[in-house]
């Protein structure tokens with residue numbers, strides 16, 4: 001491991017790094033910085049999420065560019081507004097006493113202010129494609145003299161959604177610039193496309209077997225769509241200090257989940273592309289300041305965002321592709337800190353999970369959604385420790401007289417029990433929790449399905465099979481194993497059949513209950 005001092009950086013920059021608290025370069029910084037300081041090459045830099053790619057291209061810019069050169073010298077493009085702001089801030093914080101001026105330009109923010117700043121002269125522009133094109137058209141942004149054209153999250157920028165914009169912007173730049181592409185993922189087709197924009201280029205990869213960092217513990221839970229919210233609440237409740245991002249597929253889902261969390265008393269916010277830019281920034285700041293502990297988001301927050309100390313990333317819905325999985329869960333486990341990523345998988349999505357696992361070459365371990373008893377036990381333990389901590393470390397003497405009075409007239413155990421009940425009843429109330437129907441998918445793609453059917457004497461195997469036959473299109477011959485336990489039955493069926501069963505019953509209110517009711521109904525007939 002080398003030191004920043006060995007990479008060819010100036011004294012001013014080394015001082016700035018010290019001030020920022022960077023002790024040694026990360027592997028991607030160690031590899032790219034010397035090449036960029038020396039070289040005339042274009043570059044593709046690939047390294048895992050949270051490993052300092054911003055500084056890997058930011059530090060060489062700081063060294064190579066001339067403050068106040070009267071023309072834009074570098075353009076950095078990023079896929080989201082928040083990321084453009086963050087990259088600009090990160091470079092600003094690394095420049096030390098250098099007079100370089102760095103400006104983020106992005107949609108939804110005052111164009112007037114951006115115009116004024118551009119008129120005054122800017123060295124580095126960090127922008128989102130739409131607003132950059134807007135400025136090019138207004139002739140307020142001239143790119144014919146740039147030394148660097150950098151795509152952060154390059155694979156995303158060269159993907160369908162952005163490619164036309166990239167072409168357009170590229171057309172307005174001078175041919176003799178350096179082109180630098182950075183991302184944690186670089187799928188083959190995109191790599192092919194990238195070559196079109198570059199001349200002699202080097203690929204610098206921090207070689208890792210897997211695309212995700214091993215700082216993040218990766219888990220998946222098998223849950224029905226209708227049980228996801230309950231599972232989410234349980235995950236949050238069992239943690240002492242949950243501070244996490246929850247990813248949903250659609251804006252509507254984000255709104256719904258955020259609202260439901262708020263209604264249940266959690267400190268949650270939602271963020272997506274339909275929210276005004278002012279609100280987006282306000283919400284992100286609130287979350288970064290930990291004034292909100294849960295941020296529900298679409299993939300608008302999946303790439304690049306650097307939020308300190310996130311404990312969890314939850315994939316409430318499965319990401320669209322392996323790359324998205326890698327970036328989403330990469331919001332935690334950054335800069336050497338550990339995190340947990342939890343993915344909800346419904347039976348019909350199981351194969352997609354396997355695909356993600358294979359492409360990302362990562363290990364995603366299966367776990368069970370925490371049970372109610374387990375949560376209550378954990379909470380009680382936490383309460384006990386909190387109280388013991390107060391007894392030990394902080395002064396509650398103003399209550400001592402009242403305590404003595406109470407203990408004089410009542411039994412100590414009863415008094416404390418009453419006090420605990422008074423203080424924690426609402427938190428420990430099991431009525432806070434709903435039932436989760438158990439769906440468990442085994443790895444061979446066969447699904448084991450648990451169906452709650454009321455008491456044993458209300459249903460036998462024959463009735464159960466007939467019930468399934470009547471209610472679903474499942475071929476009952478494919479049911480391999482049927483067992484009836486105390487208050488639920490267990491069947492083992494191939495994946496497709498399980499899907500049918502689940503799809504049939506999840507449309508009804510709560511999965512299990514209709515079955516129980518139907519069983520009773522039949523009995524009474």
Ligand SMILES: Nc1ncnc2c1ncn2[C@@H]1O[C@H](COP(=O)(O)OP(=O)(O)OP(=O)(O)O)[C@@H](O)[C@H]1O
Nearest residue numbers: 022024025026049050051052053054184304306335
């Ligand atoms: N050498 C270093 N020492 C300590 N911290 C660092 C170092 N380099 C970067 N960091 C910090 O690590 C965090 C992650 O950096 P950065 O956002 O650049 O990661 P990234 O590789 O771009 O991740 P992503 O792929 O998610 O965009 C930031 O908070 C950054 O300030």
Ligand SMILES: [Mg+2]
Nearest residue numbers: 053054152304
């Ligand atoms: Mg980044």
